[in-house]
Amino acid sequence: MPRPDLQALGVQYRRIPVMAAGKDIYCDTRLILQKLEELFPEGRLGAEDPDGRTLERLLENWTVDGGVFFRAVQLIPVDSIIKAHPKFIKDREEASSMSFRKEDILNNRPDGMAHIKQAFEFLETTLLADGRDWVRKTDKPTLADIHAIWPIDWVNELEGALDRDIFTEARFPKVFAWMARFRKALSEAKSVSPMPESLLGNQVLERVVSADFVEPEGVVDKADVLKLEKDQDVVVWPTDSGFNYKDTGRLVALTTHEVVVQRPTMDNRTDIRIHFPRTNFKIVPGGNGDVSMARI
Numbered sequence: 070m071p072r073p074d075l076q077a078l079g080v081q082y083r084r085i086p087v088m089a090a091g092k093d094i095y096c097d098t099r100l101i102l103q104k105l106e107e108l109f110p111e112g113r114l115g116a117e118d119p120d121g122r123t124l125e126r127l128l129e130n131w132t133v134d135g136g137v138f139f140r141a142v143q144l145i146p147v148d149s150i151i152k153a154h155p156k157f158i159k160d161r162e163e164a165s166s167m168s169f170r171k172e173d174i175l176n177n178r179p180d181g182m183a184h185i186k187q188a189f190e191f192l193e194t195t196l197l198a199d200g201r202d203w204v205r206k207t208d209k210p211t212l213a214d215i216h217a218i219w220p221i222d223w224v225n226e227l228e229g230a231l232d233r234d235i236f237t238e239a240r241f242p243k244v245f246a247w248m249a250r251f252r253k254a255l256s257e258a259k260s261v262s263p264m265p266e267s268l269l270g271n272q273v274l275e276r277v278v279s280a281d282f283v284e285p286e287g288v289v290d291k292a293d294v295l296k297l298e299k300d301q302d303v304v305v306w307p308t309d310s311g312f313n314y315k316d317t318g319r320l321v322a323l324t325t326h327e328v329v330v331q332r333p334t335m336d337n338r339t340d341i342r343i344h345f346p347r348t349n350f351k352i353v354p355g356g357n358g359d360v361s362m363a364r365i
């Protein structure tokens with residue numbers, strides 16, 4: 070659905086999560102996790118060694134690009150979807166190109182379930198097979214655990230999503246024990262962390278307006294395949310869902326993993342920088358006419 074609080078900041082991107090650090094706005098979990106690691110190195114959860122980093126990257130790909138998250142979404146119980154307002158359903162269909170008709174949802178459920186069962190089996194028989202507590206055999210959960218666990222844990226907690234005759238502790242003892250360990254570690258970490266403060270949209274805008282950028286502007290890679298120039302106008306949007314919401318701005322940085330555009334807030338009081346990952350995002354020069362059909 071439209072997100073007026075984000076639009077006031079000058080951001081059209083409509084998916085959650087979005088993170089603001091000063092005047093830098095970060096879109097998509099993939100980039101947000103990477104930035105949290107960089108901006109708060111004292112709390113880093115990521116690996117330092119190439120083997121560990123490889124595993125993290127592959128697990129992230131498995132979850133997001135390998136389809137585990139998408140398959141978990143197919144298991145959202147049909148009742149909660151058909152109870153939603155027709156406008157909401159239409160909006161979701163446009164944002165995802167998926168059908169939200171009851172018959173289609175029910176038809177897709179077995180496929181979703183089969184893939185999620187594969188995911189449980191993969192974890193049970195490979196990564197967790199030797200009885201380790203955490204994916205990288207660490208003392209505490211790390212970024213690799215986060216990449217692997219979040220859609221699995223989410224769908225497991227979603228009432229009515231999984232077939233409980235099949236997804237049992239007896240069949241997947243190591244996966245269930247790992248999820249329970251993770252939840253315990255999470256609640257222990259939360260109990261010693263400061264309480265998050267909730268802000269209204271206009272309070273966020275005021276904070277952003279009065280803040281500084283937290284990162285230097287960055288550079289446009291001269292060897293980038295798109296051959297775009299620093300400061301040229303560009304349009305950026307996600308190609309996997311929410312593709313009808315496109316952000317425009319002046320290109321300030323472009324690397325293998327990130328694109329950054331600078332633009333004013335809606336009230337023109339200040340400039341912000343919006344950061345997107347490169348993976349699953351399209352970037353085209355601005356002022357190129359209609360880009361609405363150019364999804365991928």
Ligand SMILES: N[C@@H](CCC(=O)N[C@@H](CS)C(=O)NCC(=O)O)C(=O)O
Nearest residue numbers: 070083084085086097098099164311
């Ligand atoms: N690749 C994105 C996916 C984000 C995503 O799909 N967000 C969903 C909720 S889980 C969303 O915001 N959907 C609502 C919408 O599109 O308006 C990420 O990892 O951040």
